[in-house]
Amino acid sequence: MKCSPLVRTAIFVLALTLAGGSTAIAGRLRITGSGASFPFPIYSTWFKIYTRAHKGVLIDYQSKGSGAGIRDFINHTVDFAASDAAMNDSEIARVKEGVQLLPMIAGEIVLSYNLEGVPELRLPREVYPAIFLGKITRWNDPAIVKANPGVTMPDLPITV
Structure with a gap:
């Protein structure tokens, strides 16, 4: 190899x-x-x-x-x-000799959802970090609604 x-x-x-x-x-x-x-x-x-x-x-x-x-x-x-x-x-x-932090690899994540009545969902790139940071917490958040015109988004919490 x-x-x-x-x-x-x-x-x-x-x-x-x-x-x-x-x-x-x-x-x-x-x-x-x-x-x-x-x-x-x-x-x-x-x-x-x-x-x-x-x-x-x-x-x-x-x-x-x-x-x-x-x-x-x-x-x-x-x-x-x-x-x-x-x-x-x-x-x-706690490590008296010191620590050297080295980023070695990176990986991707995939988000999946199970939202009744919403068969196809679009999430703009900026929505992902906002969800994980707790800034977007509900499916009917304006940023999600704007990305999905014509789709009625439910007023339900996003579970991470």
Whole structure:
């Protein structure tokens, strides 16, 4: 499997960042991590590519959830953690050696709805963050009504 220069660079930077707290086992550098399941497929691919090219390195990642990964990192049981959201200030403060936050991947979300009497719904791009921020809370909000001319939007709460 070929690996793009960008992926190789990302893996190299990650490995260098993590190597500071890792252990050596039988002449191999062992780097351990845990956390979010979302990045696990791409991490597995990256780590496989990297360890094939660098026989003296073993990277072990346990996919067990963002919260568990952060706890493991704070408790010094892993060298790195992955999380769907960044560590908050109080979590960072618990790591006396400091924390380096590196955005590694991004993902998409898909919104689905079940709104009786509305078979097709249009939501403008600016409506999505407003819903998640609690600024738009009802289906008959003017921004949604404007995007759906001729459709009677019910006065019902949006459940997120």
